[in-house]
Amino acid sequence: EPEVTQTPSHQVTQMGQEVILRCVPISNHLYFYWYRQILGQKVEFLVSFYNNEISEKSEIFDDQFSVERPDGSNFTLKIRSTKLEDSAMYFCASSILSASSGNTIYFGEGSWLTVV
Amino acid sequence: AQTVTQSQPEMSVQEAETVTLSCTYDTSENNYYLFWYKQPPSRQMILVIRQEAYKQQNATENRFSVNFQKAAKSFSLKISDSQLGDTAMYFCALPIITGANNLFFGTGTRLTVYSL
Numbered sequence: 001e002p003e004v005t006q007t008p009s010h011q012v013t014q015m016g017q018e019v020i021l022r023c024v025p026i027s028n029h030l031y032f033y034w035y036r037q038i039l040g041q042k043v044e045f046l047v048s049f050y051n052n053e054i055s056e057k058s059e060i061f062d063d064q065f066s067v068e069r070p071d072g073s074n075f076t077l078k079i080r081s082t083k084l085e086d087s088a089m090y091f092c093a094s095s096i097l098s099a100s101s102g103n104t105i106y107f108g109e110g111s112w113l114t115v116v
Numbered sequence: 117a118q119t120v121t122q123s124q125p126e127m128s129v130q131e132a133e134t135v136t137l138s139c140t141y142d143t144s145e146n147n148y149y150l151f152w153y154k155q156p157p158s159r160q161m162i163l164v165i166r167q168e169a170y171k172q173q174n175a176t177e178n179r180f181s182v183n184f185q186k187a188a189k190s191f192s193l194k195i196s197d198s199q200l201g202d203t204a205m206y207f208c209a210l211p212i213i214t215g216a217n218n219l220f221f222g223t224g225t226r227l228t229v230y231s232l
Contacts, residue, residue, distance in 0.1 A: 033218060043161065043207060045218040056218055089159055098211075104151075105219060107161035 002026045004108035006092050012114045013082055021077045021111045023092030032075045033093040033105065034067065036060065043091065049075065082115045089113075120208055122222035129198045131232050136183070137193045137225045139208030145169075148210055150184070150191045151219065156204040164206070167191060198229045 005024045013019050025032050034046040047057040047067055054067065064080045075094075079086055089110040097103040119142045129135035141150070152164040167175045167184050174182050179199075183192045195202055205226050209219040 037159075042223045043209075043219075043221045045220070048218050058218075091161060093161075104163050104166065106163070107153075109158065109160045112159075 004092055004094055004106050006090075006108035006111050008111055009109065010112045010114070012116060015084060015115055016081050019079045019082055019086075019113060021079075021090050021092070021113070023075045023077070023108060024073050025075055025092065025094030026106055027073070029094035029096050029106075031055075031095045031098060031103075031105075032067075032069070033091075033095075034077045035091040035093060035107070037089045037091065037110075038085075039088070046077075046090075079113075082113075084115050087113060087115045120210060120220055120222035122206075122208055122225050124225045125223070126226045126228070128228040128230060129195075131198055131200060131229055133198055134194060134196045135198055135227065137195075137206050137208075137227065139191045139193070139222055141189050141191060141208070141210055141222075143189070143210065150182075151209045152180075152182070152191075152193045153207045153209060153221075154202075154204045155207065155224070156201075161207075164193065195227075200229050200231060203227060203229045 007022045032049040035043050036046055037043045045058050047061045048055045049067055066078045068076050089112050091110045092108045093105045095103045095105045121140045148169045150167045154162045154164045165175050165177045165180050167182050174184050179196045181194045205224045207224045208222040
């Protein structure tokens with residue numbers, strides 16, 4: 001069964017450093033997402049991406065965050081200058097069409113980011 | 117504003133028994149989809165079941181079924197014949213608004229299935 005894959009599974013970084021989290025969405029999917037889950041809290045939406053541009057973003061997704069689809073398969077999340085509060089599990093996800101049309105969003109296994 | 121409320125932070129059930137997890141929500145939309153996701157200790161988010169709001173019939177997937185009460189804005193998940201592998205966090209989710217691509221998650225219910 002096709003799945004969303006993410007790398008790295010765990011990364012430790014120093015505060016102020018740049019981090020890039022990588023994802024390979026399911027190949028025939030058109031919508032891509034990043035979600036975040038701080039330890040012990042609920043999953044929060046960061047950004048969605050469609051047709052090579054951001055379609056929606058949350059208040060969390062400020063100027064220090066950016067997303068890119070550098071080629072036909074990868075989808076990346078960059079955090080320019082990490083802060084302690086960026087420590088969280090970051091989930092990449094994808095769907096064929098939009099969730100509001102009932103399409104299932106498939107999640108990757110997550111990248112656990114620890115900022116020290 | 118859209119909200120998703122899961123009022124049971126933790127629940128436990130004995131193996132082979134049935135358990136119901138509650139979820140209430142608020143939305144101004146008339147046509148929407150609702151989802152239950154499972155997050156086992158591995159932390160991956162896995163779709164359990166989804167419900168289309170305009171369908172009166174409750175969705176069923178093997179041992180998992182929902183009790184969808186549209187007027188009451190209630191979307192509970194019933195797990196029959198509980199198995200140890202069902203131990204996980206369970207999140208209720210729905211798209212925030214029509215046309216939105218992202219999901220809004222509840223705070224989750226931690227379910228523990230214990231052996232006989």
